[in-house]
Amino acid sequence: MVVAAVDHDLSGTLTDEERAAVAHAVPARRAEFRTGRVLVRRALTAIGTPVTSLPTSRNGAPRWPDGVVGTITHCLGVRACAVARRDEHAGIGIDATPARPLPSGVLRRIADVSDVRVAQGLAALRRSGVESPDSVLLAAAEAVAKARSSAHDGWFGIDGAHVELRQDGSFTARARRGTAFTATGRWAVDRGTARAGIVLAAR
Structure with a gap:
């Protein structure tokens, strides 16, 4: 499942855990992060695996729910995520630059x-x-x-x-x-x- 947007989507709210991940980031990075989480929630809901929070690992990558693989990309004019069930795909990656x-x-x-x-x-x-x-x-x-x-x-x-x-x-x-x-x-x-x-x- 792929969900994309042309501009930032700041309609969603972040959990305390998610806000902490970008607490010291510049405004542009915080906008990217929020948009990514908005798109991820839509995508995960679409495949029947809704989440309330998507935490971040030490290397900055999202920690996906058990049984799910996913990817997020941010670029001027393209904000997107893709998710899939792990029993269907071992990994999924998208990028825009x-x-x-x-x-x-x-x-x-x-x-x-x-x-x-x-x-x-x-x-x-x-x-x-x-x-x-x-x-x-x-x-x-x-x-x-x-x-x-x-x-x-x-x-x-x-x-x-x-x-x-x-x-x-x-x-x-x-x-x-x-x-x-x-x-x-x-x-x-x-x-x-x-x-x-x-x-x-x-x-």
């Missing part, structure tokens, strides 16, 4: 740019007119990392998987470190935003 060139060094961190297939995938997207394909690769890497956090019991970082982009709007991912896996996700660039999502099969 501005479609613009990455800062120096970021691309090398998330991808082995010396790998011929990675380089060819990026070059093919550039030739076809895709806006900032390296930002697409970043969104895909973030989505994979989020999906693995629940599926593989840990955080392996945005450089923890080998990601290859394809011109047909798909990408493949496999482990660089941690639990071995292979999976296919989807990507798109829409209204100046690179977006990606992936689902990992239930174990």
Whole structure:
């Protein structure tokens, strides 16, 4: 189940536990956090697992209810969450990021740019007119990392998987470190935003 909004949705209230997680955050971060919780509550209610509070773990990631996997993303023009039952999917990840060139060094961190297939995938997207394909690769890497956090019991970082982009709007991912896996996700660039999502099969 995916629930999304274009702008911040501040209609919901936060629990004391949730407010504490962003008590010292800047206003923009608090707005993102509240919007994410509003969307999560809608999504969880839709799959029959309503919650009153979604606490935060030490690394800042949401602590999802037992039997649920989920993911949240925030970007200008895109606020979204996706949730699923764990018996249906081992992990789910979505990400949105501005479609613009990455800062120096970021691309090398998330991808082995010396790998011929990675380089060819990026070059093919550039030739076809895709806006900032390296930002697409970043969104895909973030989505994979989020999906693995629940599926593989840990955080392996945005450089923890080998990601290859394809011109047909798909990408493949496999482990660089941690639990071995292979999976296919989807990507798109829409209204100046690179977006990606992936689902990992239930174990």
